[in-house]
Amino acid sequence: MYSKPLLPSFLCFLLALSSFQHIQGQPSSKLYIVYLGERKHDDPNHVTASHHDMLSSILGSKEEALSSIVYSYKHGFSGFAAMLTEYQADRIRELPEVISIQPSGTASLATTRSWDYLGVGLDNEHNQHLGLLQRANFGEDVIIGVVDTGIWPESRSFDDYGYGPIPSRWNGTCEVGQNFTISHCNRKIIGARWYTGGIEDLDLSVDYQSPRDHQGHGTHTASTAAGSLVRNVSFHGLGKGTVRGGAPRARLAIYKACWEGNIGCPDATVLKAIDDAIHDGVDVLSLSIVGRFSLNFATLHAVARGITVVYSTGNDGPLPQSLSNDLPWLITVAASTIDRSFPTEVTLGNNQTIVGQSLYYGLEDEGFRELFFIPSCFTDSLNSTNMEGKIVVCFDSINAPGAIASSAVVAIQNFLQVVDSLRQANAKGLIFARSPLGLLQDFRNFLCILVDNDVLWQINTYATSDASPVAEVRPAYDIVGSRVISTRVAAFSSRGPSILFPDLIKPDITAPGVNILAAMFDSYAFDSGTSMSCPHVSGIVALLKNIHPKWSPAAIKSALVTTAYTTDAYGFPIEADGIPRKLADPFDYGGGLVDPNKAVDPGLIYDVDPNDYFKFFSCTNDVSSCDLVDSRLYHLNLPSVSISDLKTSVTINRTVTNVGDTNSVYRAVVQSPPGVDTIVEPSILEFNASKNTQTFVLTFKALRAVQGDFTFGSLTWTDGGNHTVRIPIAVRVIIQDYFSITS
Numbered sequence: 001m002y003s004k005p006l007l008p009s010f011l012c013f014l015l016a017l018s019s020f021q022h023i024q025g026q027p028s029s030k031l032y033i034v035y036l037g038e039r040k041h042d043d044p045n046h047v048t049a050s051h052h053d054m055l056s057s058i059l060g061s062k063e064e065a066l067s068s069i070v071y072s073y074k075h076g077f078s079g080f081a082a083m084l085t086e087y088q089a090d091r092i093r094e095l096p097e098v099i100s101i102q103p104s105g106t107a108s109l110a111t112t113r114s115w116d117y118l119g120v121g122l123d124n125e126h127n128q129h130l131g132l133l134q135r136a137n138f139g140e141d142v143i144i145g146v147v148d149t150g151i152w153p154e155s156r157s158f159d160d161y162g163y164g165p166i167p168s169r170w171n172g173t174c175e176v177g178q179n180f181t182i183s184h185c186n187r188k189i190i191g192a193r194w195y196t197g198g199i200e201d202l203d204l205s206v207d208y209q210s211p212r213d214h215q216g217h218g219t220h221t222a223s224t225a226a227g228s229l230v231r232n233v234s235f236h237g238l239g240k241g242t243v244r245g246g247a248p249r250a251r252l253a254i255y256k257a258c259w260e261g262n263i264g265c266p267d268a269t270v271l272k273a274i275d276d277a278i279h280d281g282v283d284v285l286s287l288s289i290v291g292r293f294s295l296n297f298a299t300l301h302a303v304a305r306g307i308t309v310v311y312s313t314g315n316d317g318p319l320p321q322s323l324s325n326d327l328p329w330l331i332t333v334a335a336s337t338i339d340r341s342f343p344t345e346v347t348l349g350n351n352q353t354i355v356g357q358s359l360y361y362g363l364e365d366e367g368f369r370e371l372f373f374i375p376s377c378f379t380d381s382l383n384s385t386n387m388e389g390k391i392v393v394c395f396d397s398i399n400a401p402g403a404i405a406s407s408a409v410v411a412i413q414n415f416l417q418v419v420d421s422l423r424q425a426n427a428k429g430l431i432f433a434r435s436p437l438g439l440l441q442d443f444r445n446f447l448c449i450l451v452d453n454d455v456l457w458q459i460n461t462y463a464t465s466d467a468s469p470v471a472e473v474r475p476a477y478d479i480v481g482s483r484v485i486s487t488r489v490a491a492f493s494s495r496g497p498s499i500l501f502p503d504l505i506k507p508d509i510t511a512p513g514v515n516i517l518a519a520m521f522d523s524y525a526f527d528s529g530t531s532m533s534c535p536h537v538s539g540i541v542a543l544l545k546n547i548h549p550k551w552s553p554a555a556i557k558s559a560l561v562t563t564a565y566t567t568d569a570y571g572f573p574i575e576a577d578g579i580p581r582k583l584a585d586p587f588d589y590g591g592g593l594v595d596p597n598k599a600v601d602p603g604l605i606y607d608v609d610p611n612d613y614f615k616f617f618s619c620t621n622d623v624s625s626c627d628l629v630d631s632r633l634y635h636l637n638l639p640s641v642s643i644s645d646l647k648t649s650v651t652i653n654r655t656v657t658n659v660g661d662t663n664s665v666y667r668a669v670v671q672s673p674p675g676v677d678t679i680v681e682p683s684i685l686e687f688n689a690s691k692n693t694q695t696f697v698l699t700f701k702a703l704r705a706v707q708g709d710f711t712f713g714s715l716t717w718t719d720g721g722n723h724t725v726r727i728p729i730a731v732r733v734i735i736q737d738y739f740s741i742t743s
Helices: 009-024 044-059 062-068 086-093 130-135 217-226 267-280 296-304 408-424 453-464 530-547 553-562 610-621
Strands: 030-037 069-073 078-084 100-103 143-148 189-194 230-235 238-243 251-256 284-287 308-312 331-336 343-348 353-357 369-374 391-394 429-433 447-451 470-473 509-512 516-520 523-527 641-646 649-658 664-671 676-681 684-687 693-702 710-718 724-733
Touching (some): 030 086, 044 069, 143 530, 189 267, 308 553, 331 530, 331 553, 353 453, 429 453, 664 676, 684 693
Parallel strands (some): 284 308, 369 391, 391 429
Antiparallel strands (some): 230 238, 664 684
């Protein structure tokens, strides 16, 4: 029996006064989240009762506590949401059981959530960084070229209401075709092209032969980068709020170079799209395309003309050396999580409730369904004829804990095949245990719940004690904010080091790419991948272009890399999902999680003359035409350093340009990679009106002779005030060339 503690008479008087003020409407109440940590009782009902008792001790009565509580969190953790006055919230904060209490931020969610997460939300009252969007005029008139699967022009995300004339510098066109007329271009979609050269007519027949998007991918990425503001959007109630792109007033130029089916994105069509984009006058090129393409010269020319080119890093993680688009002049983007999750409660036949993740939005009154256990989701068991109407439970993670195929993308493909097989067998749904891969997808009326291995074990424990195990599933709901652990690099996000260019740290940066809600056809849907993280950075680049129109692509990349986060909001290091989960390193996330607000004012930049890119490109492709004494990529003035074969010592130069306060002094802070001594000369840089560039020397010395692996460090220049300019460092000490980590 849990009894309510007795209260001193003076406290009762205060509570009575508080209740009187509440009745009179002064002060006003608002929703607060009270977090109590782990559950202290096995019975969820007992947890709820303890919440009521706690709140009763503050509000003065059980009835008022019951009316005040909005949600009671009782399954994954203990806590509640309640309508409270500021005074009442302060009283609760003083209770020893309370870990934290804060105003609820879930009432006015952005649907992608990612822009609020990155600190560039639209709510001026609660978001101090609205000034970034205002300063950049929301990306007004910056032209983002999207090379993808086309666009669905009727989407509300491409409404041009309130837009001015198309910029006079625009040289593009609006090509028509199947279900796409000249009227589908507007002052938002200012150009659209499509490319079919070299593709068989039979292959094209499954797609719209026009800029119209048959797959949805291009529409999703375009709206993420530059979609107009659309209110009251959700995915069947999930992620409800306002959706927009990173640069919501930017213009879009669409280049349909990717096609439905097995065609993909032929090199020839992508090359033509890039070529046309250079001609048309885009400011940013966004390519959510993966694979090792022969496009280096095309993108290099785009960069040389001042176009910032942003690419996905690929979805072949978590294996190392799996990344694509590993060229020094590109911004290559990894994918990471945001602070939102979609808990889905499953009540077992013994009244035990476990929690998984899903995008399930079925009916509340589905009731209990029989559980059907199979030894493996990848065997002939899928062909069973007695699955109809049942929830299938897979045991793969128990038989082979956390096993991932050759890459996360292969595992995802296998998973989709499993779902397809179960749907053909008329199963009701699937409870699937697997290490985190970012598998949440919409399967419409087919429920698919992902659980951790220990949760699956609890289900199995229950099933062994019940001859007819059953479960009831409730629709998913949102949790947003500090209760969700983030940032984590997604398991599917491809990793470095580069096979072709080990003297290059790739990816450059990470951005939100897991469960991103954006336009798809006439509606809005969640999707995950580095395809989703790429347009996030493209939108941010558009904002930077508006504020700093004279910055080069290299300067913009430097600003993004050197100001990125390597820790979460609470100071914990960013992790990388995989088998096992680990602390992230530069080959997972480059400089770290992109920070748009700091990137606007980076203090110092590492700029690169495009001619230097061309010199290294020539040396890479034709040694006979190489006019560099040393063509190693670590001699490029990049905002990172990678030395893949340090035997004794290596010395390199870097030059920084001051774009902050005219009179500035920066001091070096070195975190040397383990096994390496790093020396910076000079260690102090002074800037003034007559000297806004400085060159320094970095020397790396191996501390011992060893055939090692990459270790990581950093160099940070700090002015002791607003600017910390950090570059990642990766060094591999070896004693023999043609290094192999195979033992």
